[in-house]
Amino acid sequence: MAKTFVFKFGGASVKDAESIKNLYEIVFNRLRNNTIIVVSAMGKTTNALEEILALKLAGKSYSTNSTKIMEFHLKICEELFDLGSLIFPTVKNYFSQLDRILEGDLTQGNYDSFYDSVVSFGELVSSRIVQEYLCAKGLFCIWQDAREVIRTNSDFRFAKVDWEATVKLCEKIVTPKLAQFPVVTQGFIGADEKGRTTTLGREGSDFTASILAHGMRASAVTIWKDVDGVLNADPKRFPDAVKFDELDYKEAAELTYYGASVIHPKTIKPLANLSIPLYVKSFIHPDRSGTKIHHVHPVNTVPCIVVKDEQILVSFKVTDFTFINESHIHSVYTELEKLKLRVNLLQISAISISIVIEKELFKLEKLIQNQRNQFEIRYNENLQLITVKNHNPSLMDELMQNKEVLLEQTTRTTFQVLVKNSHI
Known part of the structure; x- marks a missing residue:
């Protein structure tokens, strides 16, 4: 079997005409027949489609917004x-097609399913434009609907991949096409067994590249970003951030778990399982070396800082003078799973459970409503979660200086602190 390579271009790399011309230059210098090009929605299109959904849900007019997109x-x-x-x-x-879907009665169906069917248009349109442009420039390639290849369950907005079915579909559909021309497809989207559109979670295009690389037993994946590679901190917050030339899969996976935004959290595992290297490179400076993520020994010891804004601290306190036990934890986590709320930090005391979650007020209201019978619940908004991997005392002191700390947790390798919103 010929070697397969996967390139992924995110929204910032296809945000306007000049960006797509730049994509062509990158691909022109690196294209092989057996290349899959995964494309995100252009710029902030997904956000704009979410705004249309919010207007639809509120019973307001969205036609002007749709026309603008x-x-x-x-x-x-x-x-x-x-x-x-x-x-x-x-x-x-x-x-x-999008307008016809939006005309449907949202009250009669599943909102998450409706969401997926609407936001998927960002990727469908952008990938078609990119494919047509590459062909117009003489780089002939085939457009492939990702929904024909990536099979998922019906957990809309956070669909889980059916790996066995997806691998078979890759072999059946993608392999013959790659033997002729490169393939352009969409990130972020798939379909359940009934053919209904699903999405893999926000910013899920990296994960798509990983899924296809796994399914095709690819030689490498390259994710093209607006930074020179994986850095030990966000350079917009920490100007002295340093780039890693290479990182171990495990270290990269932990950084994504804590919220590092360069790579989607689910991207690493399918690649690590098959030892497929992941390159993170700059579409602004494509000839620079970037970062290679693979099996590395020894592992990194440089401190890595991840800052997450708009966090909410929710505290569940028992009201009947009992202590927190497994049933209390199970009750809270069952509700979190139903609402698809991810916990970024957990702390348990004798009489309370404290969790840190993303700002999703609609879901927070449901969480409180469904748990208020057995807990006294309080929450704080507008917080900032700072995580330091490979921490040291001086760095911890520097990061906590002049900050009001609400929660703190330290392990041998990781330090996390929740503070009232600051200017980091």
Whole structure:
């Protein structure tokens, strides 16, 4: 079997016409027949589609918003294609399909399913534009609907991959196409066994690249970002952040778990299981070395800092003078799982359970409502969670200086502190 390579381009790398021209230059210098190109929605399109959903849910008009998104894509096409190109009716047809879906009665169905069917249009349109542009420039490639290849369960918005079915579909559908031309497909989306559109969680395009690499037994995955590689901290917050030339899979996986935004948390495992290296490179400086994630010994000992804003601390205190036991923890976690709320920090005392979660007020209200019978519940908003992997005392002191600490947790290798929002 010929070696397969997977390239993934995120929203920032396809945000406008100049970005897509830059994508072409990157691909032109590196393209092999057996290459899969995974494309995210353009710029902030997913956010814009979520705004339309919010208007729909509130019973307000969304037609102006929908028209703006279509015009945004058509304007990019005007800068890339001759006006007689078939891409223009293709894009308009996608938005006609979107309008038909939006006209549906949301009260009669599953909101999460409706969400997936709407936000998927960002990736569908962007990947079609990229594929058409590459072909127009002489780099002939095939457009592939990811929903035909990535099979998932029906857990809409956070779909779980059916790995066995997906591997078979990769072999059946993608392998023959790659023997002829490179393939362009979408990140973030898949389909359940009934053919209904599902999504893999926000920012899930990295995960798509990993899924396809696993399914194709690829030689390598390259994720093209707006940074030079994986850094030990966000350079916008910490100007002296340093880049790693290489990282072990385990270290990279832990950083994504704690919230490092360079790679989607689920990306590492499918690659590590098959020892497929992951390269994180800059689409701004594509010739720089980037970061290689693979099996590395010894592991990294440089401190890594991850800061998460808009965190909420929720405390569940027992009201009947008993102590916290397994049934209390199980009750809270069962509800968290139902609401698809991820816990970023957990602390248990004799009479209370404290958790740190992302800001999702609608879900928070449901959580409180469903647990208030057995707990007294309080919460604090607008907090910041700082995690330091491979911490040291001086760095911890520096990060906590002049901050009001609400929660603190330290292990041998990891230090986490929850503080009232600061300017880090």
